[in-house]
Amino acid sequence: MEIPYTVQPRPDTGIYNAKVGIWLFLASEVMLFGGLFSAYVLLRVGTPDGMWPHGWLDVRFGTLNTVILALSAITTLLAWVACKVGEFGKFKFFHACTLALAVSFLCVKMYEYHDKWIHYEIKLTDGRIADGHMISSDADSVIIEGRYVTDEKDLYDLRAQKNIPRDEIKIPRSAIASMENYGPWHNTFLALYFTLTGLHALHILGGSVVIGYLWGPGSRMWKTDRARFTNRIEVSGLFWHFVDLVWIFLFPVLYLT
Amino acid sequence: MSDPYPVDHSAEHPVDFKTYIRICAIVFIAALCAISLMVFASYLHYTWPVKVTLILTIACFNAFMVAGFLMHLLSEKKLIYTLLSFTVFFFAGLLGLTLYAMSDFPSGTQLH
Numbered sequence: 001m002e003i004p005y006t007v008q009p010r011p012d013t014g015i016y017n018a019k020v021g022i023w024l025f026l027a028s029e030v031m032l033f034g035g036l037f038s039a040y041v042l043l044r045v046g047t048p049d050g051m052w053p054h055g056w057l058d059v060r061f062g063t064l065n066t067v068i069l070a071l072s073a074i075t076t077l078l079a080w081v082a083c084k085v086g087e088f089g090k091f092k093f094f095h096a097c098t099l100a101l102a103v104s105f106l107c108v109k110m111y112e113y114h115d116k117w118i119h120y121e122i123k124l125t126d127g128r129i130a131d132g133h134m135i136s137s138d139a140d141s142v143i144i145e146g147r148y149v150t151d152e153k154d155l156y157d158l159r160a161q162k163n164i165p166r167d168e169i170k171i172p173r174s175a176i177a178s179m180e181n182y183g184p185w186h187n188t189f190l191a192l193y194f195t196l197t198g199l200h201a202l203h204i205l206g207g208s209v210v211i212g213y214l215w216g217p218g219s220r221m222w223k224t225d226r227a228r229f230t231n232r233i234e235v236s237g238l239f240w241h242f243v244d245l246v247w248i249f250l251f252p253v254l255y256l257t
Numbered sequence: 258m259s260d261p262y263p264v265d266h267s268a269e270h271p272v273d274f275k276t277y278i279r280i281c282a283i284v285f286i287a288a289l290c291a292i293s294l295m296v297f298a299s300y301l302h303y304t305w306p307v308k309v310t311l312i313l314t315i316a317c318f319n320a321f322m323v324a325g326f327l328m329h330l331l332s333e334k335k336l337i338y339t340l341l342s343f344t345v346f347f348f349a350g351l352l353g354l355t356l357y358a359m360s361d362f363p364s365g366t367q368l369h
Contacts, residue, residue, distance in 0.1 A: 015334050015336065023341075041356070045359060046359065067288075070285060077277065084272040085272055241327050256295060256296065257308065
């Protein structure tokens with residue numbers, strides 16, 4: 001049985017079916033991310049002054065990932081154009097670039113997650129707080145590279161503080177009242193950060209799998225049905241552009257404001 | 258020798274590789290400018306609402322470049338526009354209800 005309208009436009013819609021399908025899917029994705037963005041707005045606006053973190057994320061890494069995704073959006077489009085004009089070699093090259101950029105994005109994201117994972121806020125029994133990155137820990141003591149603060153509010157707005165000291169601090173276990181890393185459980189900002197970027201990273205991963213398939217085994221269709229294969233590239237490209245669009249808003253919301 | 262598997266060029270978007278290279282270069286440079294402007298704006302000493310408005314306006318411009326040129330939304334079929342209109346309506350409703358809920362306190366309760 002032949003599936004209708006995989007290549008030719010459907011008379012009533014004017015486009016082939018997969019394209020209608022991907023746009024419907026993207027519409028549902030807008031609502032998914034929209035729900036999370038509205039949760040962000042609700043929680044952000046409801047936070048008392050001075051209690052929302054600023055400068056907790058490294059703008060350099062966020063910028064790098066934004067440029068990586070922008071470039072991957074370009075290579076995705078060029079891969080589709082290469083198919084349209086019948087240049088399979090160029091398609092292979094541009095799609096390989098997209099894959100490499102997607103992997104680069106995920107590597108940067110993993111580094112950022114790891115940085116938060118080893119970042120600890122340690123409340124001491126004398127009321128001070130030690131904040132910094134874990135170097136080592138054993139049964140007797142914890143060694144971090146960081147600083148002491150007396151008020152938790154000093155940890156919130158890092159952009160307003162210049163030359164934050166980073167010393168190696170050894171803390172005996174007996175002096176620790178509680179310690180917690182900067183995981184999603186640490187506060188509302190980090191919960192939103194990990195949820196939003198984690199969901200986005202899953203989309204990157206899913207998109208990479210599809211792009212990888214179309215670049216590798218899926219590209220055999222080029223020999224049997226070029227027009228349909230080209231449409232597949234267009235549909236996967238539309239998804240990839242959507243993922244880029246989401247990041248275009250995630251970057252300023254989480255890193256810059 | 259003729260191509261045994263010709264690509265259907267009758268589809269919605271006429272394609273010329275050089276034209277697309279030029280479009281992509283313009284979009285990418287515009288995206289780089291937008292990203293730089295957003296980062297620059299984040300270091301300006303404006304009040305938070307002004308800064309957020311400025312940065313999100315630049316982000317919207319960047320999004321328009323991606324959606325308009327890379328996703329071909331500037332020259333799409335009516336069905337896609339209809340579908341997106343519904344999406345915008347529901348998305349606005351979602352955000353609107355959230356903002357409405359922020360000031361929707363049960364009577365008799367006190368706001369701290």
